[in-house]
Amino acid sequence: MLLSIQDLKVAFRMGKVQGQMQRALAVKGVSFDIPENSTVALVGESGSGKSVTAMSILNLLPDNAEREGKILFQGKDLLKTSLPELQGIRGRDIACVFQDPMTSLNPVFTVADQIMEPLMKHMGMSRRQALTRAEELLNEVGIPEPKRRLSSYPHEMSGGQQQRVMIAVALACSPKLLIADEPTTALDVTIQRQVMELMARLKDTHKMSMLFISHDLGVVGEISDQVVVMRHGEIREKAPVAEIFHNPQDAYTKALLACRPSLTENPARLMVIDDHIAGRTVHEGAGKAKDPDAPVILEARGLKKSFFFKQGLFGKKEFQAVKDVNFKLRKGYTLGVVGESGSGKTTMGLTLLRLHEPSGGEVLFEGKDLLKMGPTDWQKMRRRIQVVFQNPYASLNPRFTIGQTLVEPMEIHGIGASHQERLATASALLKKVGLDDSALNKYPHEFSGGQRQRIAIARCLTLNPEVLVLDESVSALDVSVQAQVLNLLKDLQDEFGLSYIFISHDLAVVKFISDEVLVMQNGDVVEQSETQSLLAAPKQEYTRRLLGAVPRGYQGGHAVAAAA
Amino acid sequence: MSAVLSTPNSAVGSQRSQGVWAASWRRLRTNKLGMFCMAIVAFFLVLVALSGSGLVAKDWQKEVGVPNAQPNFMGPAPAEATGVIAQPKGPNVDLSDIDPLAPKYKEWDERAKAYKTEATVKAETLPFGADRLGRDVLSKAVKGAEVSILVGVLAAVVATLIGTVLGAVSGFFGGKVGDFLEWVYNVFNAIPYILLVFAFAAIFGRGVLSVVLILGLTGWTGIYRLIRAEFMKHSVREYVRSAEAIGASRMSRMFKHILPNVSHVALVQLSLHVVSFIKSEVILSYLGLGVGVDQVSWGTMLSESQSELILGYWWQLVAVTGFMAVFVTAFALFTDALRDALDPKLRGLE
Numbered sequence: 027m028l029l030s031i032q033d034l035k036v037a038f039r040m041g042k043v044q045g046q047m048q049r050a051l052a053v054k055g056v057s058f059d060i061p062e063n064s065t066v067a068l069v070g071e072s073g074s075g076k077s078v079t080a081m082s083i084l085n086l087l088p089d090n091a092e093r094e095g096k097i098l099f100q101g102k103d104l105l106k107t108s109l110p111e112l113q114g115i116r117g118r119d120i121a122c123v124f125q126d127p128m129t130s131l132n133p134v135f136t137v138a139d140q141i142m143e144p145l146m147k148h149m150g151m152s153r154r155q156a157l158t159r160a161e162e163l164l165n166e167v168g169i170p171e172p173k174r175r176l177s178s179y180p181h182e183m184s185g186g187q188q189q190r191v192m193i194a195v196a197l198a199c200s201p202k203l204l205i206a207d208e209p210t211t212a213l214d215v216t217i218q219r220q221v222m223e224l225m226a227r228l229k230d231t232h233k234m235s236m237l238f239i240s241h242d243l244g245v246v247g248e249i250s251d252q253v254v255v256m257r258h259g260e261i262r263e264k265a266p267v268a269e270i271f272h273n274p275q276d277a278y279t280k281a282l283l284a285c286r287p288s289l290t291e292n293p294a295r296l297m298v299i300d301d302h303i304a305g306r307t308v309h310e311g312a313g314k315a316k317d318p319d320a321p322v323i324l325e326a327r328g329l330k331k332s333f334f335f336k337q338g339l340f341g342k343k344e345f346q347a348v349k350d351v352n353f354k355l356r357k358g359y360t361l362g363v364v365g366e367s368g369s370g371k372t373t374m375g376l377t378l379l380r381l382h383e384p385s386g387g388e389v390l391f392e393g394k395d396l397l398k399m400g401p402t403d404w405q406k407m408r409r410r411i412q413v414v415f416q417n418p419y420a421s422l423n424p425r426f427t428i429g430q431t432l433v434e435p436m437e438i439h440g441i442g443a444s445h446q447e448r449l450a451t452a453s454a455l456l457k458k459v460g461l462d463d464s465a466l467n468k469y470p471h472e473f474s475g476g477q478r479q480r481i482a483i484a485r486c487l488t489l490n491p492e493v494l495v496l497d498e499s500v501s502a503l504d505v506s507v508q509a510q511v512l513n514l515l516k517d518l519q520d521e522f523g524l525s526y527i528f529i530s531h532d533l534a535v536v537k538f539i540s541d542e543v544l545v546m547q548n549g550d551v552v553e554q555s556e557t558q559s560l561l562a563a564p565k566q567e568y569t570r571r572l573l574g575a576v577p578r579g580y581q582g583g584h585a586v587a588a589a590a
Numbered sequence: 591m592s593a594v595l596s597t598p599n600s601a602v603g604s605q606r607s608q609g610v611w612a613a614s615w616r617r618l619r620t621n622k623l624g625m626f627c628m629a630i631v632a633f634f635l636v637l638v639a640l641s642g643s644g645l646v647a648k649d650w651q652k653e654v655g656v657p658n659a660q661p662n663f664m665g666p667a668p669a670e671a672t673g674v675i676a677q678p679k680g681p682n683v684d685l686s687d688i689d690p691l692a693p694k695y696k697e698w699d700e701r702a703k704a705y706k707t708e709a710t711v712k713a714e715t716l717p718f719g720a721d722r723l724g725r726d727v728l729s730k731a732v733k734g735a736e737v738s739i740l741v742g743v744l745a746a747v748v749a750t751l752i753g754t755v756l757g758a759v760s761g762f763f764g765g766k767v768g769d770f771l772e773w774v775y776n777v778f779n780a781i782p783y784i785l786l787v788f789a790f791a792a793i794f795g796r797g798v799l800s801v802v803l804i805l806g807l808t809g810w811t812g813i814y815r816l817i818r819a820e821f822m823k824h825s826v827r828e829y830v831r832s833a834e835a836i837g838a839s840r841m842s843r844m845f846k847h848i849l850p851n852v853s854h855v856a857l858v859q860l861s862l863h864v865v866s867f868i869k870s871e872v873i874l875s876y877l878g879l880g881v882g883v884d885q886v887s888w889g890t891m892l893s894e895s896q897s898e899l900i901l902g903y904w905w906q907l908v909a910v911t912g913f914m915a916v917f918v919t920a921f922a923l924f925t926d927a928l929r930d931a932l933d934p935k936l937r938g939l940e
Contacts, residue, residue, distance in 0.1 A: 041620065381831055408837040421828040425850040435836035482832070489836065 244577030362540030418478035476507030624927025666714035748806025753813025761821025
């Protein structure tokens, strides 16, 4: 057994209240083993304690953490080793890859410096030897022109390349165990696929073990041998991957599997964890049929957006973020917009709302051009077209109570006669999105991500909009919470006849909610068709690649290993 | 904030809710040093209020002691050897014959009786000594605290107001407006500070209000830069974008949405500038450009004590530096604690 965690408890000191030290127990007695040459996945929602468990192996926790139990690495208890000894293990025997490659690489050092550091420190290599080895490593993680890339800085590389460099740094000393903390979460689906394939291949060639942390069972199913499901700091289930997918024992595991939208099934609603655990079955059926003759509410013609960069003293360089986008959105319908990051999908959404001033084209809202409206007309029109942003932590003003947040738009547009009336509307809308009145006096930081996103939706609804632009609105949420929000969006659409422009990089989610899909690449619309036909018969190579990259969970035998 | 809290039907969930300010106050209360310094600062502010209303140190201008009276704990100064010129020993010479004023002496004595003369007993020692006119150093220091602290706080408020408004406008709008304000900022920053202060002093003349204006008008540049940077950062944040999407006006976005989120920067800058402006007032008064001659501030006291120190009268210097050091240190440490408490580390509460 390479690593054995026995009854690990981690608590955080939260400061004294009336002389009593307050402790928050993040991990409540966790035990599992990582055998040699295998991949163990830790799965759970945010707050389940999975990262804390992994970080306590090398004691990379903040100072206020207290660890208890046993972590045996090749028979040695890591909880009792001294700091210098632990530093000898870090990087050499156990290496880490973190979630966000943009922040885990040091921006002021070249790639070569960062790969050479562990080589010279742990392996006692000379500069020249280390440089040669660094080049080999870059080649191994699949970076083109490794010799030239050695002298580049992190910001000159794309996210996927940065994550490859992180993996190269981790692999530098041929560790026995690689801890990967959500290594693909910050990446696009296509890049995620490449990084997963790389990690699976490297695990085999280097004969190492991997502790893979993720919230996404789809990813985990493709890469791991053993799966440990955690919730609220406890282990709910641990089993080989095939068993987790084919014969899950724990209700929570079953719920996690059920709530993820997939490319193959076609439910009207998604399962929600609480429903599943309570044994409620979701009302099956195709959902409310949509009116095929519904009027077109929003139409874009030749929409363009360019950004200009200064070049030289007087020159300007044009960057076309959105080139010639055309679409029609019917009342009550959803238009999905998919693409990798940098494809211009978010810019397109914000341009519709004139949060970016467009460079050309027309946006017709019931026949009137939004882009040519004067300030007064546009202010009136704002009510009817609203936006929900990606990050629920950033999109609510942290210094406003929820009540203030919800009342403000009504005040601006003069909806409701008095403050009391507006407050009543606000509380009715909160109920609609599944929160109660007690939320009115609270501040955003008191809510979880999913709750905040629902508050953001409620704020839009205060204005009775007809079109909602949802800009990656569920991408930052856990799968289970994502399911709740998606269900809510569907319900609201049925109830109010809202039209959505749903921007996402996740095809599975887009498929669940959209009637029509727009595939964007480098500012161009490469494919546009009805959802079912697009998924059944994608015409473009790019669309096929996006579809192929969606993680599908355990497929019997290792899909990734087979592909690699 | 109060609008929502005051409505009766929504008071249900108000117990659990903790505002951002309440949370900051709770964090501040756990900082013992910060609370201690806050007590000292509060004590000084009370002192300023009392001396302003004339309850203490009203008679600071009265010559209550002998010139340069020593502090109590040192005891009275030894009597100076005054008998340098020897007393003439011979008999008194009658000068009345040749004294042209002799006939008037009687009349003058009569007239003098109409007035009551009171020979005040000048104290030999005072609690912390006296200056060269025999004024109580302690009352002077208290009165000086009133002027200095008032100048420091008012000037800091003026500077913060200017800096915040200009910084908000420049950071939020950018473009031509931002360029213009940057130009103004650069012009202000290009002139040596003391020279700029002198230029303003030449225009405004002496007096407390002038000092406030001088310091306020020259000291806003640092705050402007910080607030501008914060506004640039926040104006592209999603919460401001969503406020724009619901149709909030520019003013509302700037001052209702962004300002409360950057107010901790302004507040901390305000308190830091109080400290530095107190020191600047001292410099100004020391150079003779500060408060009027009939007023006293820590700066004028320091300037006086320079000449006294040569004669060995050290107490005025010690008194004023003691007052200043305690207040400035306490205020600076309190500011530090305030910054720690106000910085919205709300992530920890999630």
